[in-house]
Amino acid sequence: MDNTMQEGLDLKLKKPYHHKRKVKLTAKDVVFNIINYLIFGLFALICFFPFYYLFINTVSSTESVARGIVNFYPVDFTLQHYKDMFAIGDLGQAFFITISRAVIGTALMVAASAFCGYLMTKNEMWNKKFWYRFLIITMYFNAGLIPGYTNMLMLGLTDNYLGYIIPAIVQPFNIILVKTYVESIPAELEESAFMDGAGYWTIFTRIIWPLSKPILATIAIFGAVGHWNSFMDSMINMQNSPNLQTLQHKLYIWLNQSSNLGAVIGSSHSSSDLENIVDQLNSGKIIKYTIAMVTVLPILVVYPWMQKYFEKGIMLGAVKG
Amino acid sequence: MAKKVEVSNGWTDKIYYVTRISLLFSVILVFFSEFNPARIFTQMNKNVSLLTAALSYNRLVINIKYEINHNYIFKSDIYSLMIASGLMVVGIIAMAAAACVSLGNLKMKRISNYITVAGAALGLGGVVKMFMTYNLYKSIDDEIAGTVGFNMAVDRVPLALYMMLGFAILQLLCAVMLIFLQPKPAKDMKCEMISSYKLFLMFLPFIILAFLFSYLPLYGWRYAFFDYKSGPGNLTLDSFVGFKWFQSLIDNPMTRNDIIRVLKNTLIMSGLGIGTSWFAMAFAIFLSEIKNGPFRRVVQVFTTIPNFISWVLVYAIAFAIFSNEGFINNLMSIITGTEQHRLFLMEDTGLHLKMLLWGVWKGIGWSAIVYIAGISGIDQQLYEAATVDGAGRFQKMWHVTLPGLLPTYSVMLLLAVAGILSNGMDQYLVFSNANTKDALEVLDLYVYTLGIGAGKIPLSTVIGMLKTLVSVVLLFMANGISKTVRGESII
Numbered sequence: 001m002d003n004t005m006q007e008g009l010d011l012k013l014k015k016p017y018h019h020k021r022k023v024k025l026t027a028k029d030v031v032f033n034i035i036n037y038l039i040f041g042l043f044a045l046i047c048f049f050p051f052y053y054l055f056i057n058t059v060s061s062t063e064s065v066a067r068g069i070v071n072f073y074p075v076d077f078t079l080q081h082y083k084d085m086f087a088i089g090d091l092g093q094a095f096f097i098t099i100s101r102a103v104i105g106t107a108l109m110v111a112a113s114a115f116c117g118y119l120m121t122k123n124e125m126w127n128k129k130f131w132y133r134f135l136i137i138t139m140y141f142n143a144g145l146i147p148g149y150t151n152m153l154m155l156g157l158t159d160n161y162l163g164y165i166i167p168a169i170v171q172p173f174n175i176i177l178v179k180t181y182v183e184s185i186p187a188e189l190e191e192s193a194f195m196d197g198a199g200y201w202t203i204f205t206r207i208i209w210p211l212s213k214p215i216l217a218t219i220a221i222f223g224a225v226g227h228w229n230s231f232m233d234s235m236i237n238m239q240n241s242p243n244l245q246t247l248q249h250k251l252y253i254w255l256n257q258s259s260n261l262g263a264v265i266g267s268s269h270s271s272s273d274l275e276n277i278v279d280q281l282n283s284g285k286i287i288k289y290t291i292a293m294v295t296v297l298p299i300l301v302v303y304p305w306m307q308k309y310f311e312k313g314i315m316l317g318a319v320k321g
Numbered sequence: 322m323a324k325k326v327e328v329s330n331g332w333t334d335k336i337y338y339v340t341r342i343s344l345l346f347s348v349i350l351v352f353f354s355e356f357n358p359a360r361i362f363t364q365m366n367k368n369v370s371l372l373t374a375a376l377s378y379n380r381l382v383i384n385i386k387y388e389i390n391h392n393y394i395f396k397s398d399i400y401s402l403m404i405a406s407g408l409m410v411v412g413i414i415a416m417a418a419a420a421c422v423s424l425g426n427l428k429m430k431r432i433s434n435y436i437t438v439a440g441a442a443l444g445l446g447g448v449v450k451m452f453m454t455y456n457l458y459k460s461i462d463d464e465i466a467g468t469v470g471f472n473m474a475v476d477r478v479p480l481a482l483y484m485m486l487g488f489a490i491l492q493l494l495c496a497v498m499l500i501f502l503q504p505k506p507a508k509d510m511k512c513e514m515i516s517s518y519k520l521f522l523m524f525l526p527f528i529i530l531a532f533l534f535s536y537l538p539l540y541g542w543r544y545a546f547f548d549y550k551s552g553p554g555n556l557t558l559d560s561f562v563g564f565k566w567f568q569s570l571i572d573n574p575m576t577r578n579d580i581i582r583v584l585k586n587t588l589i590m591s592g593l594g595i596g597t598s599w600f601a602m603a604f605a606i607f608l609s610e611i612k613n614g615p616f617r618r619v620v621q622v623f624t625t626i627p628n629f630i631s632w633v634l635v636y637a638i639a640f641a642i643f644s645n646e647g648f649i650n651n652l653m654s655i656i657t658g659t660e661q662h663r664l665f666l667m668e669d670t671g672l673h674l675k676m677l678l679w680g681v682w683k684g685i686g687w688s689a690i691v692y693i694a695g696i697s698g699i700d701q702q703l704y705e706a707a708t709v710d711g712a713g714r715f716q717k718m719w720h721v722t723l724p725g726l727l728p729t730y731s732v733m734l735l736l737a738v739a740g741i742l743s744n745g746m747d748q749y750l751v752f753s754n755a756n757t758k759d760a761l762e763v764l765d766l767y768v769y770t771l772g773i774g775a776g777k778i779p780l781s782t783v784i785g786m787l788k789t790l791v792s793v794v795l796l797f798m799a800n801g802i803s804k805t806v807r808g809e810s811i812i
Binding site for chain 1: 352353354368370372373376377380516517518519520521523524527528530531533534535536537538539540541542544607608610611613616619620621622623624625626627629630631633634636637638640641642644646648650651652654655682686690694714746747751765768769772773778781782785786788789792793796812
């Protein structure tokens with residue numbers, strides 16, 4: 001698989017793939033094409049529409065959303081919900097936590113992966129094979145959720161901001177990606193620098209780092225998306241620190257309040273109360289949509305531009321198999 | 322690259338093996354809470370390691386707040402305890418640094434000896450300070466034990482404190498011995514180290530990180546063999562119970578039923594996932610039949626986006642579309658003309674299938690990428706030859722494209738089979754509610770609700786442990802199959 005995949009990668013980078021077809025389209029082909037286009041078009045729509053639906057609801061007035069008429073386009077355009085959302089105190093904190101961990105965590109992870117990936121190409125390292133395996137084998141076992149938690153407890157990383165950063169620095173998979181990439185850099189470059197008296201660190205910063213930028217961009221995006229999306233570590237390790245909760249965790253909490261509000265309505269009998277609660281529920285619903293929209297927005301905006309990096313990453317990973 | 326040769330300094334170099342190996346044991350003193358030299362009070366949190374004791378006042382006093390508030394234990398003594406712990410930790414770090422430096426040439430070895438002496442002195446200072454604090458409270462205990470009714474200090478000096486003492490003395494002795502016995506370096510000698518050690522030292526921090534977060538958690542498996550107590554942010558091992566918790570998996574009818582239900586859910590979900598894993602391949606094959614470049618790219622972008630949002634966001638979307646007043650209900654209202662309030666997310670029918678569909682919605686575009694790459698790697702001449710032989714479009718898809726992708730597919734399939742017990746818990750957690758809980762609880766989620774939710778740490782550790790062991794065995798089996806059938810390993 002390795003070779004075909006590598007060639008496939010090269011081919012793909014040069015030009016998108018097309019069959020060379022000399023045969024004229026038959027009626028059967030036309031029908032097939034129409035169905036094929038329709039199915040893929042429909043599926044793309046199913047993938048895209050929910051985001052659009054979230055968006056139009058967040059920019060429509062509460063009243064029109066409550067009447068259920070915001071389905072395909074915004075009604076009574078307003079940005080009030082976004083203002084309301086930022087008035088909720090602890091969301092700003094969650095934003096700060098999530099953005100800062102994405103930036104710091106990703107930067108450290110990329111630097112570490114780059115350096116380790118470079119070191120792992122150095123066969124003269126003491127017991128290199130052993131240490132490489134020591135690192136890589138961690139991808140294939142996992143002590144489990146609770147031992148992981150008790151370990152964090154033992155190391156004092158629960159309810160601690162560093163608990164987001166430090167455990168995510170060493171990522172074996174990313175190290176493999178960088179190692180594979182660095183191996184493709186001509187060895188002569190390094191050797192001539194070495195002859196000129198450059199040490200490992202100089203070679204790394206002056207030659208390897210600049211030349212590996214494509215793969216580093218790839219793992220940076222993987223890392224940043226991972227940090228942005230993570231909520232389990234916030235739920236498990238930061239149980240007693242609401243001010244350390246990530247945005248996704250906050251969103252999860254908000255989404256779950258719906259069922260509580262629903263329960264309140266079910267048990268309430270007084271009609272004036274009910275109206276009041278329905279009002280709250282409606283604006284609460286839009287606030288939920290708004291938080292979700294803000295949470296998903298960075299990914300929606302960044303993603304189309306980054307897709308080629310993602311693809312390159314997964315293909316290099318597949319090459320390693 | 323040229324290699325420098327290590328110069329031997331005779332038998333004195335052998336002494337470094339003693340210091341280095343003893344240093345490895347000191348790691349136990351720093352990180353393992355059972356071997357914390359600083360645990361000199363009976364009521365102190367048993368889950369605090371020496372490192373934590375040195376860094377966090379709050380964790381140190383978590384269980385002795387009562388004694389502090391009643392002035393049985395003075396705050397200043399807690400601080401001196403922290404200082405003593407800090408001295409020991411800094412001492413050990415210094416000795417570790419010295420051990421790293423000692424990998425260099427004679428000049429560096431000389432330097433490392435002095436660092437070791439300094440580190441050992443710091444460590445000894447910490448030990449002495451700790452002894453003093455301990456003795457103070459021991460004597461107070463002797464005087465007022467009758468009136469207070471309990472002992473503040475532990476009965477005997479913690480074994481780990483003696484270990485620390487012995488360790489520091491050993492290091493000190495070795496370093497002093499080396500200072501006197503080692504040959505003197507030439508005056509013009511420069512600090513140098515052979516590249517193999519230099520590279521190793523550069524890599525060492527990452528080895529330590531991997532150890533801390535991937536290997537050290539295995540030490541948490543000990544919870545499976547103990548009773549325990551828990552408090553806020555705090556777990557304490559109580560007494561060794563052997564295989565009691567393993568036994569209870571089978572003996573306790575409630576747990577047994579839970580396990581059977583959870584395993585059923587897990588296997589159904591994994592089975593559905595494996596059974597539909599060819600969807601991604603079909604997706605790639607049919608997508609590659611679309612010749613319109615821009616359309617194909619748009620489809621690819623839109624279908625891969627869901628992979629990059631978290632399950633919480635997927636649930637937010639499910640909420641927006643399927644909830645009480647979501648899109649579908651609005652649409653139904655418009656179509657039928659009456660108010661529709663169907664609670665799709667609360668329904669407990671066909672849940673496994675729904676979860677599968679969400680999984681496909683989220684993952685298929687992304688899983689297809691590897692096959693799309695595979696298709697572009699298929700030799701074009703095969704298609705041309707097939708065309709010459711009169712093969713139609715479907716024949717080419719079936720006889721050329723599909724066989725070209727099967728090797729990749731078989732790897733993915735084997736990996737999926739190896740991961741049959743690991744569905745991840747995010748998806749099932751976010752979609753769980755009172756109605757859907759029973760059908761959605763997969764093994765990973767069960768471990769979470771049991772351990773974090775219900776606080777049954779040992780039982781959930783047992784389950785997690787068994788799951789890990791089975792998964793590793795499955796992975797090796799899958800790898801073995803791959804090796805015999807394809808002649809290539811997958812890990």
